[in-house]
Amino acid sequence: MNGNHFSLILLATNQCNAACEYCFEDKTRDHLSIERLGLIVDKVLDHMDAHRIGAPTIHWQGGEAMLLPPQWYLEAFALIGEAAAKRGIQVDHGLQTNLLPYGPEWDAIIAEMFDNSVSTSLDYPNLYRKLPGRSPEHYDALWASKVRMARSAGIDVKVISVLNRATLEIGAERFYEHLVDALGVTDFQINTPFPGGEANTAKQALELDVAALARFHCELADIWLERGAGRDVRIGPFDQLVNYFTHRDATLPCIWGQNCADALIAVDARGHVAQCDCWVTSYPDYRFGNILESNRLSELLRDSPARRRFTERPVHLVQRDCIDCDYLALCHGGCPVRTYSRHQSLLEKDPYCELYKRLFRHIEDQATRLAGAGAMSPPTTNQGEDALGS
Template structure:
């Protein structure tokens, strides 16, 4: 049998004599030492090399084949990735993201959502329950995850109270497991925080910060309509969010998201000291810190380009966060939530076959970042011409997005299909592909070129930084001519 090096091999060396082999398709990590290991690493990166297997001792050959570093010439690695991707789409948990309102009490300067008076009403609850049950039935998975979303979801507490009870009762009657999560600015929660968490089966809460008090309050001001009506003093949005996290970490997982750009980067490390002093990282439910890079999420927020940190600048900031919180708290990177570049086996909810995003006006979307963009809706909860069981899937006239979402496959994208990061990336954010946002797609490739060496070295236990700090673009794209119609990501 003729063997060839996998297209998904990567090699990292430390400043001693150790070599780490990593394969993005299998997740295999293999440690070798000595000059022979360096030469072997070079061999495994060659394109078009054909081997018989006799070149290696039998035990080494078995390890190389077992880890996926050497594969049969006739094997189709891209087909394996494709099969894994579509299996993940079909087996993904059912997540219904519910936008209770498009209104918000804060005026974050970078917000990409269009505020409006749209809000879900208690009259919508029955159809919402039908939507959730239909999606669970289609998935054949006995579980439903509800994500309360906005705007600020707690500007519509009546709907949450009514819908949550109805969904939980419907799931319990059918033996369906139910949990929820909520994304909030933390300034409008009810007084009974702990009971709210229990009552609504909340498993996870995300609270966002924009720095310490001065920066946060400047960037997250109360909107005029939501200021205290009696003219008296009210706690700032920072003070309210801090007081809330103080209580939440005693009863539920809290993801403390820090939104950063050029104007508040200086607060990031001092904010960690602040959070540590408040006991957030050693509470009953230790907070997880999530550094987030503010960027142009949609065309309406394209002005953010001038304030965005570059990938290199953001990576440098995250490295400082990791160092500061090492042994103290969990730091979650969106690209590698498990802390290791495992081959992907899950998809975002936008690609899950049976998940949905319900807009505050009753439209159904695939992606939460599209809520409110009527031209992006793929269905409606209020389609009177469709029977209740079909309303969750009815496509709006003139909408092409539904078909696009259903057929999206990164293994068939011209650039992604030739990229050696594909098994651990799956093309990144599919919304960026839909919008053909080449800037964001190039940044995705840049992230993996600059971070994968570090992640491999960290997993290998290297005490020092890897010799090669960044993978080349030619290593990322290992086609016969190292090009894909002149395109790169």
């Protein structure tokens, strides 16, 4: 594992208050104790020292991360800050939450630990997100009230939205109007769905027509470029693709990374280590090991046959499926978990390949046109990771 930035997805609890039908996590009642957190943090920082990685970000999530109390995060923040200071490094923290347990008691720790910002999830229309025994409409209303409450406390609320068949039916115009104009969300990321974890009826219905999905992406990108980009509205991945195609610094989502195994790992509340949140709870055969049972994280990662399957994937794809692609240097074969949940193999290219190609071409054309017209003022940051869902 090389490079100067490292992301740790840390599942503070494997428990969740919601019961989203498409959830890829195999939830349990486990949560991290402060003592176990200390052991994990020491091993992660040792690993970073060994590989000269200087800038870690911990993405806190679950299950539902807010099921642990604010006081727990206060202790966790102090513990991590102390351990990092001894090594002369700084750890950044991000919080991915469904926001439903949020109340004013969270405000102080969100300000101190998370820079007064949270990332949450909203699909529109919402088909799958709900509380146990309740409707998606009930979820949406509760979520909206929590967002209002958080914003009134000065918290910046970012959104991840997973597209579904109803989103494609209403189209890009209504989707943009709802999120940006009606809900006032000005920083969001759209994700493609995948049937991760145990199969069920909802997950069987997640597959979308790729041509329709590509059309939706391109139309939404155009609406954003016309109405939002100049007004500080950020939509990932469009904003970062514009940056990429205009040779600016771009923070592309992990699905297009050179190899996600080089950039992040996930650790769940039992200490299991895997590639990201979906793998760590739902695919036991693909776990890299258990950090609490291992002396060193570096050895665990180095010796893991499961991790080797991830590190070898891009080379395999480049030699076979992606070698002639114009966007190989941007996409690298796409996301392993989207591939695996469709093909039960890592050694295929991402099932959204055709969407990516059409979107890349469209944004490249638009970025070239706008740069030529001197009309470019895209934002330069986004939420960074794709793996983060709650």
